[in-house]
Amino acid sequence: MSTGVRCMLMRGGTSKGAYFLAGDLPSDPGERDGLLLRAMGSPDPRQIDGIGGAHPLTSKVAVVSRSAGPDADVDYLFLQLGVAEPTVSDRQNCGNLLAGVGPFAVERGLVEAGGERTSVRIRMVNSGGVATATFPTPGGAVAYDGDTAISGVPGTAAPVFLDFAETEGSACGALLPTGRLRDLIDGVEVTCVDNGMPVVVAAAADLGVTGYESPEELGALSGLGERVQELRLRAGELMGLGDVTAASVPKTTLVAPPRDGGTICTRTFIPVRVHTSIGVLGAVSVGTALLLDGAVGHDIAELPPPGAPLSIEHPAGRLDVAVELDGTAVRRAGVVRTARKLFDGTVFPRSSP
Numbered sequence: 001m002s003t004g005v006r007c008m009l010m011r012g013g014t015s016k017g018a019y020f021l022a023g024d025l026p027s028d029p030g031e032r033d034g035l036l037l038r039a040m041g042s043p044d045p046r047q048i049d050g051i052g053g054a055h056p057l058t059s060k061v062a063v064v065s066r067s068a069g070p071d072a073d074v075d076y077l078f079l080q081l082g083v084a085e086p087t088v089s090d091r092q093n094c095g096n097l098l099a100g101v102g103p104f105a106v107e108r109g110l111v112e113a114g115g116e117r118t119s120v121r122i123r124m125v126n127s128g129g130v131a132t133a134t135f136p137t138p139g140g141a142v143a144y145d146g147d148t149a150i151s152g153v154p155g156t157a158a159p160v161f162l163d164f165a166e167t168e169g170s171a172c173g174a175l176l177p178t179g180r181l182r183d184l185i186d187g188v189e190v191t192c193v194d195n196g197m198p199v200v201v202a203a204a205a206d207l208g209v210t211g212y213e214s215p216e217e218l219g220a221l222s223g224l225g226e227r228v229q230e231l232r233l234r235a236g237e238l239m240g241l242g243d244v245t246a247a248s249v250p251k252t253t254l255v256a257p258p259r260d261g262g263t264i265c266t267r268t269f270i271p272v273r274v275h276t277s278i279g280v281l282g283a284v285s286v287g288t289a290l291l292l293d294g295a296v297g298h299d300i301a302e303l304p305p306p307g308a309p310l311s312i313e314h315p316a317g318r319l320d321v322a323v324e325l326d327g328t329a330v331r332r333a334g335v336v337r338t339a340r341k342l343f344d345g346t347v348f349p350r351s352s353p
């Protein structure tokens, strides 16, 4: 019989994942990854023999531990598990699962709840940088109920405020990893940007779509996925990421003029499947590009007054991000999410691969 592992299932923003204390998992990364794949039910398009949700957005893991350094309270390692493929990648961060990390740290006793609200400083192991998560903890316990709605999640929940520092060049070492505002790849003008997530921004029209299609419609278009894959493979090299064939970054975001009162309309590939909304740090990175005169998207964006949040339209609604720049240096970024504890217990991974 397989041995169980303590695990909490949480929704973080518009994603869902399994949250573990690092100490509850094998310390050897290979052993740990094997166990996580079996726990999630990968590789299998349905993840029928595990707790994964058969989509990249629900095949995610957060590994949390007390932070050794003085700059943070906890360390958060994000792992993206393949669904049909037996892959575990630590090459990207996830701002959606991040929303659950603070509450999880309080639930597991890594951080003591403050007063009405608790702030947890989270070191983002994948990308470097620290995020501060602030959420309600009335009476010393995490409150998940509240009246904050986020697009892509039914109903409302308690807000989790996420403030980011040092996200610039998270995976590539520079905000503009190619050293240019624009590059021409396969005849398509792109802006490669990394403010927490490496993203290739291209005009939807340049790929022969409107940018207003649903994820299903885009997914069904023959040849588009291949085109996006070719674009990101070339961009990955230019961004210093090497051969990204098997990596989940860079993402590709197609932009079009806003049509719902927001700043820009987006459709994002993660990296080839179409996102049902948009990732948090993905949206921060796209929003950052929009602010740069000369970047793809800048000209078609309806930019708000300086200091006001950028409202990134996506297939399920809008995600508002605050990005403050000093020239091309990032001062800060922030976003509001919600998170919810769904299940706390023991997961029993199958014993054979």
Ligand code: NQM
Residues within 6 Å of the ligand: 014, 015, 056, 057, 093, 094, 095, 096, 097, 197, 248, 251, 270, 278, 279, 280, 281, 282, 283
């Ligand atoms: O960009 C999906 C998600 C993400 C990542 C992805 C994310 C982020 O929606 O910070 O949240 O881009 O693969 O969870």
